[in-house]
Amino acid sequence: MEHGIVTFLTDYGIDGPALARAVEERGLDGLFLTEHTHIPTSRETPWPNGPDLPRHYSHTLDPFVALGAMAAVTERITLGTAVSLILQHNPIGLAKAVASVDHIAGGRVELGVGPGWNREEMANHGIDPRTRTARMLEHIAAMRAIWENDEAEFHGRFVDFDPIWSWPKPVRVPPVLIGGEGPTVLDRVLSHGDGWMPRRAGLDEIDALAARITELQTRAADAGRGHMLVTVFGVRPDAKELAAYADAGVDGVLFTLPAEGPDTVLPLLDEWAALVA
Template identity: 35%
Template sequence: MSEGPVFGLGTAATNYTIAPGELGAWLETNGFESLWFGEHSHVPTGQKSLRPNYRETPDAYREIYDPFVSLMGVAAATTTLKIGTSILIVTEHHPIRLAKAIATLDRMSQGRVILGIGAGWSAEEMADYGMEFSKRWKWVRESMLAVREIWTSDIAEFEGEMVHFEPMWCGPKPLQKNGPPILMGAWNSHAIARIVEYCDGWVPVDQGDVMQSLMDELRVACDKAGRSFDDLDHTVVIDPLANYVTASADLEKRVEQLYSMGFRRILFTFLQDTADNQWRNLDRLHRVVRSFS
């Protein structure tokens, strides 16, 4: 395999976008390494929370498909394409059910799952699950530690402040040893300690000039904790519609910059648009991918 970045696509499926299996099969055939789906179970009508980076909440969030069901459709239509979540809102899942769902998907996809996680930004959305916004990161931490315990122990038990369960059997176990890699989806300094403690990598949204300093912080934190920086999965999300991208050449330049920082997987965001418009946008992204082949 030639040196250079690998490319994925991050989106969410709806009833008017390209069908998950069809999109996955095309990506696999055309040089992409992975397909990632995000999630929002619903949009509260009284929502006041603002999305980071983008203040508006897309109408598509009201009806996007479940990510695990969508990824199973992708897995069935492909053989080598990796399948991921970008991101999974952990505050909307119980870790026992989450561990089982992910392990099942990993088994049925022959070990192709990557788990991008986050706490979520909508206080109103997670409140409908009984989750207090101020406690969201405590829940994420305990949930991921509990999920890993279920994946790696024949008899699992966990006792935390928010998550606790008595000794139990819970299968299946994932096909990947120790379970699918868990990547932190947040992109501030607080994320660094979380990555080092309970994650296998990082999947931030490109924040422009600060990315190099954040990557340097992660390297220092890994050294202090005795973890290998190079063994982490370094993935970065790029929005091809960002203000600094006006042409394919700009996008290619940014890919080169991020790759030089240590990001080995470039994940393009892909709007929830009509299938016809998505096919046209794919053509542009495919040209960028081909330029790095």
């Protein structure tokens, strides 16, 4: 099982390239970034984790610009998103951005995606929240068409374009890991993804997670698919919990690094690297 980091990379926290080098130097396996294009100042949508939205949500760097800088100073670690709100992007432009990062990184990009929770943020992009999941899936399909074809075209409900040329192509088509834990998420993973990216399950919930992973891999095999990646984000650095995830069939876990400066985050990286060594 691989061990990586997920963080809100901000304008007041550790520098992105410095963080990427620190993660690689400590022998950890990956660095994943969150995404919010902006946070509306007036918001009715409740934050799922409490009454007050933390400051770092409105201070995040663009993940793909940051990942490009990280790719230039690393050689080994996986670089990705956990998660990107791809429905808030033009899929032609985002396909080029992701392919460009993967080109710079030499094929080390994984794209975790989700529909998002902030309805006002979506509305500012002209998105009806009721269509967010369907739009996300269509954007995945359109981006994959661009990555996989020299002359790509796509005709859907939300995305429609005649044949186009768009280079660079990614070194490999980036694995798309679909976030969520709802009752139909495995359907989306199997129809449009290469893997699943659920949030942390407590020790008392890991047996249920293991059953869903078994279902996912069985259904994938029945459909003639290969192994589906399972990466859990927001995991606690606890040895017993990590062992349970490995036994459950999880391929990778992501520890949440606070959006702080090097004096805070580097000691945590040291601690976590020692835990999983």
